[in-house]
Amino acid sequence: MIGSQLQEGRSSLLGHVPRRIAGTALSLVLTFVGLTAVTFVIARVMPADPVLAIVGDRAHQDVYDAVYRELGLDQPLPVQYLRYLGQLFVGDLGVSIMTAQPVIDDLLRFFPATLELATVATLLGVFAGVPLGVLAAVRQGRWADHLVRIVGLFGYSVPVFWLGMLALFVFYAKLGWVAGPGRIDIFYEGMVEPVTGLILVDSALAREWDIFRNAIGHLVLPAAILGIHSFAYLARMTRHFMLEQLGQEYILTARVKGVPEGAVIWRHAFRNVLVQLITIVGLTYASLLEGSVLTETVFAWPGIGQYITRSLFNNDMNAVLGGTIVVGICFVAINMGSDLLYRLVDPRAR
Amino acid sequence: MRRIVRSVLLLCGVWALQDGSALADPPDNIFVMAKDIGDVITLDPAEVFEFTAGEIVANVYDRLMMFEPEDPRELTGGVAESYAIEADGETIVFRIRDGLRFHSGNPVRPEDVEFSLERVVKLNKTPAFIFTQFGWNAENVGDLVEVVDGSHVRITVTAGLSPGLILNALSAGVASVIDKERVLAHETDGDLGQGWLRSHSAGSGAFWLGRWKANEFIALEANAEYRRGAPAMRRVFLRHVPEPSAQRLLLERGDVDMARNLTPDQIRALAGHAELAVDSYPKGAIVYLAANASHPVLGHPAVIQALRHAIDYQGMADSFLAGQFSVHQAFWPAGLWASYTATPYALDIEKARSLLGQAGLGPFEIRIDTLTSSPFPQIAQSIQATFAQAGIDARIVMQDGKTLWPRYRARKHELIVARWSPDYMDPHSNADAFAHNPDNRPEAMLAGVLAWRNAWASEAINERTIEARDTRDLDAREAMYLELQKRLQTEGPYAIMFQQSEQVVRRRRVEGFMSGVNFDHVYYRNVTK
Numbered sequence: 001m002i003g004s005q006l007q008e009g010r011s012s013l014l015g016h017v018p019r020r021i022a023g024t025a026l027s028l029v030l031t032f033v034g035l036t037a038v039t040f041v042i043a044r045v046m047p048a049d050p051v052l053a054i055v056g057d058r059a060h061q062d063v064y065d066a067v068y069r070e071l072g073l074d075q076p077l078p079v080q081y082l083r084y085l086g087q088l089f090v091g092d093l094g095v096s097i098m099t100a101q102p103v104i105d106d107l108l109r110f111f112p113a114t115l116e117l118a119t120v121a122t123l124l125g126v127f128a129g130v131p132l133g134v135l136a137a138v139r140q141g142r143w144a145d146h147l148v149r150i151v152g153l154f155g156y157s158v159p160v161f162w163l164g165m166l167a168l169f170v171f172y173a174k175l176g177w178v179a180g181p182g183r184i185d186i187f188y189e190g191m192v193e194p195v196t197g198l199i200l201v202d203s204a205l206a207r208e209w210d211i212f213r214n215a216i217g218h219l220v221l222p223a224a225i226l227g228i229h230s231f232a233y234l235a236r237m238t239r240h241f242m243l244e245q246l247g248q249e250y251i252l253t254a255r256v257k258g259v260p261e262g263a264v265i266w267r268h269a270f271r272n273v274l275v276q277l278i279t280i281v282g283l284t285y286a287s288l289l290e291g292s293v294l295t296e297t298v299f300a301w302p303g304i305g306q307y308i309t310r311s312l313f314n315n316d317m318n319a320v321l322g323g324t325i326v327v328g329i330c331f332v333a334i335n336m337g338s339d340l341l342y343r344l345v346d347p348r349a350r
Numbered sequence: 351m352r353r354i355v356r357s358v359l360l361l362c363g364v365w366a367l368q369d370g371s372a373l374a375d376p377p378d379n380i381f382v383m384a385k386d387i388g389d390v391i392t393l394d395p396a397e398v399f400e401f402t403a404g405e406i407v408a409n410v411y412d413r414l415m416m417f418e419p420e421d422p423r424e425l426t427g428g429v430a431e432s433y434a435i436e437a438d439g440e441t442i443v444f445r446i447r448d449g450l451r452f453h454s455g456n457p458v459r460p461e462d463v464e465f466s467l468e469r470v471v472k473l474n475k476t477p478a479f480i481f482t483q484f485g486w487n488a489e490n491v492g493d494l495v496e497v498v499d500g501s502h503v504r505i506t507v508t509a510g511l512s513p514g515l516i517l518n519a520l521s522a523g524v525a526s527v528i529d530k531e532r533v534l535a536h537e538t539d540g541d542l543g544q545g546w547l548r549s550h551s552a553g554s555g556a557f558w559l560g561r562w563k564a565n566e567f568i569a570l571e572a573n574a575e576y577r578r579g580a581p582a583m584r585r586v587f588l589r590h591v592p593e594p595s596a597q598r599l600l601l602e603r604g605d606v607d608m609a610r611n612l613t614p615d616q617i618r619a620l621a622g623h624a625e626l627a628v629d630s631y632p633k634g635a636i637v638y639l640a641a642n643a644s645h646p647v648l649g650h651p652a653v654i655q656a657l658r659h660a661i662d663y664q665g666m667a668d669s670f671l672a673g674q675f676s677v678h679q680a681f682w683p684a685g686l687w688a689s690y691t692a693t694p695y696a697l698d699i700e701k702a703r704s705l706l707g708q709a710g711l712g713p714f715e716i717r718i719d720t721l722t723s724s725p726f727p728q729i730a731q732s733i734q735a736t737f738a739q740a741g742i743d744a745r746i747v748m749q750d751g752k753t754l755w756p757r758y759r760a761r762k763h764e765l766i767v768a769r770w771s772p773d774y775m776d777p778h779s780n781a782d783a784f785a786h787n788p789d790n791r792p793e794a795m796l797a798g799v800l801a802w803r804n805a806w807a808s809e810a811i812n813e814r815t816i817e818a819r820d821t822r823d824l825d826a827r828e829a830m831y832l833e834l835q836k837r838l839q840t841e842g843p844y845a846i847m848f849q850q851s852e853q854v855v856r857r858r859r860v861e862g863f864m865s866g867v868n869f870d871h872v873y874y875r876n877v878t879k
Contacts (some may be wrong), residue, residue: 021552049752049755049756052755052756052759053391053752054391055476056399056400056476056756058399058476058783058797058798059476059757059797059798060796060797061457061796061797061798062474063476063478066474096564098391098564099564099565100391100549100564101549101564105419106564109563143652165593165596168595168596168599169599172599172603173603176603180599180603181591181593181596181599182589182591185605186382186567186587187376187377187380189563189567189569190556190561210760235817261516281366297592297593298593298595299589299596300589300591300595302590302594306565307565310388311564313750313752314752317750321696
């Protein structure tokens with residue numbers, strides 16, 4: 001009897017895993033088809049002309065018509081879309097109009113720049129925002145709370161563009177503490193063979209410590225600017241979640257039982273806000289991975305935000321779709337990662 | 351553990367700070383410019399029609415004929431050492447310089463010239479019209495451009511053009527001579543090497559293309575064997591810095607030698623700076639207001655004349671355009687052969703009102719389309735304000751070029767404020783755009799022609815434009831262009847307003863940068879530090 005129950009449990013488990021994988025795969029496929037379809041239609045109904053992006057406004061009509069046909073724009077929209085999907089299926093994202101390079105090569109170059117910036121910014125935001133959010137909640141109504149809220153409000157409301165320019169002026173132009181716009185000093189370009197596309201990692205792998213240091217000098221300011229925004233959001237949300245938990249009866253019970261205050265805060269209250277925090281951190285990280293156009297513009301950072309925006313303005317369809325797919329993958333991957341983390345921190349989710 | 355983490359963080363911080371403060375100026379043999387290079391979409395001379403790419407091509411390739419930086423107004427031989435115009439005026443034989451070599455080490459031969467010219471026509475990209483106006487097409491160009499012997503190449507022009515125009519056209523970017531052997535080695539599916547040449551170079555100019563990383567930088571390497579001597583700069587970088595404020599900070603810190611896209615406000619603020627100098631270069635770009643003649647009100651000849659009197663040209667040039675635009679009211683830029691510099695129009699509201707009254711027109715509403723980028727919105731706003739004084743209620747619609755140009759090319763605008771630069775250094779380049787409209791029917795789709803876009807045509811002006819184009823006598827030709835420009839000032843659908851100047855700011859120790867009148871006459875080879 002027990003043996004048959006075990007067997008039944010195992011077979012249901014074995015049946016469950018493939019079903020789950022199939023379900024995830026199906027939802028992924030549907031997500032990407034939807035994503036590409038919506039982006040494709042939006043790009044096509046925009047009142048911009050992709051042919052003029054290539055030939056320029058002075059082109060004679062025969063040149064214009066030839067490129068119009070070359071791009072397949074003389075075909076019905078569904079045919080164009082299916083053709084694009086067909087290319088996508090074999091891993092061909094096409095060639096970008098604006099860079100004359102295969103979109104896949106562009107993405108392999110621009111996305112790591114954004115990944116590097118977003119990761120450092122998120123880490124700064126998490127390591128500063130979460131503890132200070134907890135501190136503000138614990139010290140509610142006192143100066144520490146007010147300070148965190150004011151700094152948070154500042155970080156949340158000050159335009160990134162303005163803050164970026166101000167920071168460049170003070171820390172780069174006046175004090176000379178950090179390096180200027182760009183990802184690396186131009187004289188170092190091409191001196192490290194790209195392996196991951198992340199300059200910090202590649203220069204460390206190559207043991208080029210001068211380049212590593214130089215890259216940190218360039219990264220620290222834009223990452224801090226983006227990090228302030230993440231910090232502000234995370235500190236506010238952490239404070240809010242913690243206040244909710246600290247008002248619960250189980251916290252009162254723990255305190256009455258004489259549990260040390262540190263354990264009450266970190267072991268009891270904080271553990272209960274972790275799931276919500278994981279969601280918030282995941283969404284913050286994903287939004288940074290979309291690329292921050294303004295920060296990338298101010299700091300001349302060759303990231304995916306600038307790439308997609310510029311491509312969109314020029315109706316560079318292949319680049320826009322390629323960039324959208326990468327951003328979509330990021331969101332899906334971060335969602336899946338968050339799901340896994342939920343299971344680790346919350347037994348009820350297992 | 352905490353101690354280790356703290357130490358690592360401290361170390362990283364110290365490293366970063368050390369790095370930031372230790373940054374040095376660019377080395378003495380490297381020239382670094384901060385510029386918005388986002389307009390570069392190809393570096394193939396047969397395709398290039400954008401500003402930044404145009405200047406890269408000018409530094410990487412020698413053209414058959416050239417305007418050299420030492421005397422940017424003098425047309426001289428580039429790859430061609432000399433030329434001889436045959437008696438029929440339709441055939442020109444070029445002698446190719448001896449001993450000239452491409453960056454690859456291959457000799458520059460007449461076969462390369464033949465291949466380069468033919469390739470432009472066969473690929474038929476946007477600038478190909480510069481050659482197809484010669485009467486060349488994909489079928490006949492093989493016969494009309496031919497190698498004579500080991501040092502001569504002959505071209506035949508069947509369109510009856512003035513030899514002066516032909517030689518000027520052969521100084522355009524499309525006349526860049528490319529390394530046939532190297533390009534064909536990279537040919538794919540009969541593309542004549544186009545896919546490869548978009549991001550590589552195969553020229554014989556003062557520099558060769560080291561690397562182009564879109565949205566990051568362009569690196570040019572000096573050609574030590576250049577026919578006019580090796581450039582002083584071993585390497586030239588164009589760093590993509592889209593934000594002018596960031597360009598200024600980089601320049602002030604000494605991380606770049608020159609900033610190319612500073613705003614007038616920023617340039618004014620830098621005046622008198624001990625380490626920086628501002629240079630102004632008159633360019634060929636013309637800013638104009640155009641009226642769609644198919645519009646029921648704008649089609650009235652008195653209306654465009656009234657509009658010309660309702661613009662504060664000098665007021666704009668003295669205020670927000672100061673230093674970057676000057677008043678110019680003819681279609682061919684000042685400072686060139688056959689320039690017409692008379693400026694008969696100034697703000698005169700009474701005159702404008704009177705002309706509108708004579709036309710029987712009361713106050714009316716009109717739409718002005720223009721670009722979102724500076725200074726177009728400011729110009730449109732100034733026009734809007736002075737038009738209002740004349741009783742014209744103008745509504746401004748600002749758009750990105752990618753939405754504005756389709757509208758303009760489809761004749762859907764009413765008024766438009768836009769810019770035009772010559773395609774090559776001959777007045778026919780602009781006359782062909784502003785004055786010549788051989789078929790005004792909508793279905794003719796001459797969308798590259800400004801006169802057609804504005805639904806305006808004049809049989810007499812058309813005839814005169816063709817006559818000027820084909821006249822061989824230089825003095826007679828010049829007189830015709832002067833007359834054409836004068837007539838367009840009253841007969842055309844335009845109020846031509848300004849000529850642009852490029853202002854660059856450089857570190858004082860940088861000298862020898864040259865920006866000529868045409869958009870692609872920008873040269874780095876004489877730069878020293």
